Amino acid sequence: MHPTLTALADVPVLNSVDQKTQAVLVSLNALVPWVVTNGVNLLAAVLILLAGLWLSGKVGGMVATLLARTPQFDAMLRGFFSSLARYAVLTLTVLAVLAQFGIQTASLVAVIGAAGLAIGLALQGTLSSLAAGVMLLIFRPFKIGDKVQVGGVTGTVRDLSLFWTELISDDQIQIIIPNNGVWGQALRNMSIHAAPPHAGELRFRIPETSDLDGVAEAVRRLAMADQRILAIPAPTVLFDRTGDQRALDVVVGFATADDVVPAVKSDLIRALHRAGLPTGAPTD
Template identity: 40%
Template sequence: MEELTNNFAELSTGMEALIATVGGLVVKYTFSVIGAILLLLVGFFIAGQVRKAVYSGIKRTKNADETLARFISKVARYAILAVVIIMVLSQFGVQTASIIAALGAAGLAIGLALQGTLQNVAAGLVLLFLRPFRVGDYIDCGSFDGIVEEIGLFATEFKTLDGLYRLAPNSEVWGSPITNFSRLPIRRFDLSIGIGYDDDIDLAMKTMRDIIDNNADVLTDPEPFLFVDSLGDSAVGVTCRVWIKTPVWYPTTRQLTKDAKQAFDKAGLSIPFPQRDVHIYNDDAA
């Protein structure tokens, strides 16, 4: 009986010690838990507000890109959340320095593994910042060309002139010389036609002048310029240099070419085929 009483007393003492320890831990970490919860709530709220503010600020910029605005606003939000999480962990005595070092090492390993992908992301950011072309522009990047459909962080989507879909990595787009046919408001066109050596050059130039004067899409500023550009093997090259607004450049140039052929035929001006004079000498000795 006495032994049972002693065991009960020891058990009671152990329970009291456990309760005291748990109570001490609760008291110790109650304020840390409450502070962490409040810090998370405030951090998420601030991160959301910063994301909206950054997005709105970029969108207010002239010719702001939607993809760039979304990307930068999300980066700002995640950066604030990362700082908040580190602050929460520090509330519980966690050594955040070691966590940051581990995350840095992991980030380096991931970066090396995804080197090609990150290169495309970097090229995409450069394209979005420098904006050598926009959605709807027709560009030529050396090995491919087409109308830009979408500029993404990893690749750029094109639609070729024959209606095909093309997806090009941003690193290839940025790493090649880019010719943008749609960016500037006007483009030059040289209407060059070869006439026979027996034809009247002045009549040919007057005919070309009438063609461009009758086309409303040919600009008068810069002024059209007519000149003889070459004396070829079989033809005299006559050129009319004009400027046309970029949106109507292609149909206008096709129409000018058609009008020139019809007008030259009507004026009696020949457009000779390549020809060669062959001289045959009789060898009397043979």
């Protein structure tokens, strides 16, 4: 074939190659701004994420430190609010990262809100106990070791968490009460004010001719020797006369911290017998 004809035959091939090259260059020219833009967005998202992680830790620590200066805030409650602040910052960080890539966060927030509402309705009993636990930890109507009565249940407080209160009854039975059942009804705390002492009285007769001062001193000394009898108010020894003209009644008044008056009276009678003091009416 003539060389000129051969050259003319190669012209369409060269034109096709040039068109493909131009198409690639056009595609690259369009891709470079996209890569640059998204690269900048990616870098900004990474920086926002790192800053959010750092800031969430600082905010959580700051909340815990501030609450630690308030005595009525329990350690568990400080941890709860500290975690709440930390996760709030993390949530805002995630939304800011998504916004860097052009994602509409308003619709995402609406979806999260709807999901939160559904979860809240499903767990309303648990969330009610959580809210009641927060209130109990803030206001502290009782503390560990107090004896309380809640809704007809009486026991000593063993533990208080965000969701339930643990009591131990007098016969060592564990009682778990959800916090919404504790906060939502009348509560009797029997450990706030000191219980009044239990008053006791012992009466016995002695002959009218007895040494009254000696008897009073001996009885008072025996009463004070019993550790269960309170020193304040101090035991009293008084004399009284009944129908029998030959005898006097000795009236011993005492108080105990615990409800052990019958046992104290019995032991005091034994001590009087051992001391040789009569505890009955004189005989002819």
